[in-house]
Amino acid sequence: MHDEFLMGNAAIAMGAIASGVNLVAGYPGTPSTEVLETIAKHRSKDTYVEWSVNEKAAMELAAGASYAGARTMVTMKQVGLNVASDPLMSLEYVGIKGGMVILVADDPGPVSSQTEQDTRHYAAFSKMPCFDPSSAQEAYEMVQEAYEYSEQYGTPVFLRPTTRVCHGYASITVKDPEEYITHTPDGFVKDSRRWVIFPRLSYANHAKIEARNEALTHVFSEYSKNKIYPEAGEQTGSSSVNESCSRKGIATGGISFTYVMETLKSCDMVRTMKVSTPFPFPEDLAVTFLTGLDEVLCIEELDPVIERELTYICGKYHLPVKIYGKLSHHISASGENTRDSVTRAIRAFLELHNTDPQNVNDPHAAASGDSSADNSSASDSEASAVPELPIRPPVLCAGCPHRASFYAVKQAMKGRKTIYCGDIGCYTLGNAMPLDMVDTCLCMGAGLNIAQGVGRIEPDTVCFAFVGDSTFFASAITGVVNAVYNQADMTLIVLDNSTTAMTGHQPHPGTGQTMMGEIVAKVSIEDVLHGIGVEVVKTINPLHLTEAVDTIKEVADLPGVKAVIFKSPCIAIVPPNPALHIHDTCIKCKRCITELGCPAIFIEDGKVQIDPSLCTGCSLCSQVCPVHAITGGDDHES
Amino acid sequence: MNRNIVLCGVGGQGTVLASKLIAAAAMANGISVMSAETIGMAQRGGNVFSHLRLGDNLYSPMIESGTADLIIGFEPGETVRMLPFLKPDGYVVVNKRAIHPVTATLTGSNYQGQAMLDYLQSRVSHLMIIDGDAACQEIGSAKVLNMVLLGAAVRTGMLGITEEDIKSAMHKTLPEKFHALNDRAIDYTR
Ligand code: SF4
Ligand code: SF4
DSSP states (O other): OEEEEEEHHHHHHHHHHHTTOOEEEEOOOTTTTHHHHHHHHHOOTTOEEEEOSSHHHHHHHHHHHHHTTOOEEEEEEHHHHHHTHHHHHHHHHHOOSSOEEEEEEBOSSOSSSSOOOOHHHHHHHHTOOEEOOSSHHHHHHHHHHHHHHHHHHTSOEEEOOBHHHHSEEEEEEEOOGGGOOOOOOOOOOOOHHHHSOOHHHHHHHHHHHHHHHHHHHHHHHSOTTSEEESOTTOOOSOTTOOTTGGGEEEEEOTHHHHHHHHHHHHSOOOEEEEOSOOBSOOHHHHHHHHTTOSEEEEEOSSSOHHHHHHHHHHHHTTOOOEEESTTTTSSOSSSOOOHHHHHHHHHHHHHOSSOOOOOTTOTTTSOOSSHHHHHTOOOHHHHTTSOOOOOOOOOOOTTOHHHHHHHHHHHHTTTSOEEEEOOSSGGGGGGSTTTOOOSBOOSTTHHHHHHHHHHHHOTTSEEEEEEEHHHIIIIIHHHHHHHHHTTOOEEEEEEEOSSBTTTTOBOOTTTTBOTTSOBOOOOOHHHHHHHHTOOEEEEEOTTSHHHHHHHHHHHHTSSSEEEEEEEOOOTTSSOOOOOEEEOTTOOOOOHHHHHHOOTTEEEETTEEEEOTTTOOOOOHHHHHOTTOOEEESSSSOO | OOEEEEEEEETTSSHHHHHHHHHHHHHHTTOOEEEEEOOSGGGTTSEEEEEEEESSSOOOSSOOTTOEEEEEESSHHHHHHHGGGEEEEEEEEEESOOOOOHHHHHHTOOOOHHHHHHHHHHHOSEEEEEOHHHHHHHHTOTTOHHHHHHHHHHHTTOSSOOHHHHHHHHHHHSOGGGHHHHHHHHHTTO
């Protein structure tokens, strides 16, 4: 054993390695991405790791390996699980052989996701056990325990950390390599009655699964990480526990548990239950916890899972305990909990006689999507004196080729009735002013089909769908097939920057590299499109503005499905060109700013300037300036 | 001794490395560390922060408002944004140079670094304003701002670690060819 300073995701990865994981597959998505990356970096040479084309592929691959006796892990973010839900729901009925951990990272806030969905529901829905770590140390240990449970009960298990656990760092105690388990898969054994899902098998296994999960409510009541605090014999810290507080309790789990414990350090310690297995719920332990209490406050993020379970248990066992939480408006229904919001909730709960819902609509308590807004929770008395703070929405980087692509389409379609259907990736940021080029964004790969849907109802609208290269492979190809087969009229714009930029530059089928470090044949987007039957496929560099605009003009009005591939690498993976500068001939028309919004261009002392530390010399601004005042860099000189 | 530290700035300024080095230096002295970082979309030019906690008996990597011993601000406005975390009598080390958000240029909003510094001056008793641009110019690299601020932060005494601790953490983290340059940056406010 030794201590290491690890991010929660790295702790999970090291826990999987210590468990002898044989195969890991996933699809990148914040906040889950670093798990697979860390395993890839530290794996033993016989561990297989891949970024799969999407989460469904990853889940099925891991299932296959687990059938063959391997210990496997599949990683994704919460919305990725929606993509993988088809194999997920059937897999439990079939079961597995080698231990399988499904790592799904939830994102309260949401900090960087489309939804605040709660994977604990997916666990209950798919009937698979779920582990919910509250810290990096706990996550490290839990992965290893999860493999044991998975193999003992023949079921995949969920490990569901949330953003603050995934991205929190801590100095934690980890095993030395000599202490790692080596797991040797014993191979796939043919048995069609076991591995082929048929109604008869499903019926028989369904009964077994329900019985097992019922048994697990007892087993998990003994699980060391489901726990009631203070432990027997432990002093409560403060001797001032008053009479009423001794009949109040707090139920919590995940990162909120750590906030609760921090708050209770400075308050009276009250009976607290940590739920580390939200499914199957540790029912016996909950009964012990509830007995003798009058009121319980549930502090959790996303959905009121613990709150509903406790309410149900109170009914089942006729326990006269009032359960508070999100459903009773004592805890904010949405957004993440914070140290401050938890302290406020606990203070209100412990000090007020009648627990009126506190004002959860307090703007500081409402952890909006912008996490920083919450963290700015100023003491209200001072708020008025604070000078106006800069607003910094995320924007496309200086020199980002997506800016040029969006701008070219916008220029080409000036005055036309259009719809621009966006997708998930850095290019969602094309919605920001001044580009304003994303009219819709729903989920991975949706843009293509939404464009077709709008086109069916509004035939006079010129329909565009924008999709990134990684997203194209992950979930857009079926949309193209659909469009071609059903004779849609639309233009597909593939923004090909040769990487998965948003999540930190992972390789994908078009990059010609794998996570095992092999160089492989690239899957050509152009060939895929031709193969599907898209006849017009143009590949151009969006940074050549005139050519890009002309191409869009030429292609947009052709009938049927057309595609333009804007190919230019993400600025983060290639060295920059020399920075451009603005000459005194500038007439201060600000076109470069109001048309493009490149973060490298700014006005200081009334002068329009380029920040050389940000500019990548993409030359787009020089092609927009009406008086050619911007020069320098390599190409497009003068 | 428990310490709560907030680092803040704009994506790409090097806050993450600075927070890692403090953590490494503290751990080398046998002090336990927890921290939390902004990761994801906000890194694209948005405001970023790190919470860093040193000491024992820690549960949460996040800091409660009014409890930070020290804020290391890479940008004046972002420092004001994080000020509610500072405890009364806490220390602030702040870089002078304001970074204008793209939106400011577009909307003509009038974000002024000086107003932020004035505000800090009126609120913070232990304030150290660093001319990061001048420092970088003198040291000869635009990339050493984080080390300059880190050196100043060590000198507040609030980190409970020494200059040498930070330097040796940096030497273990960065390639050798950058050591001399960054040593000078850490020494800059001496
Ligand atoms: S060349 Fe112009 S548009 Fe491109 S990065 Fe530099 S300032 Fe921005
Ligand atoms: S577009 Fe050209 S002339 Fe207009 S403000 Fe920018 S640099 Fe100056």
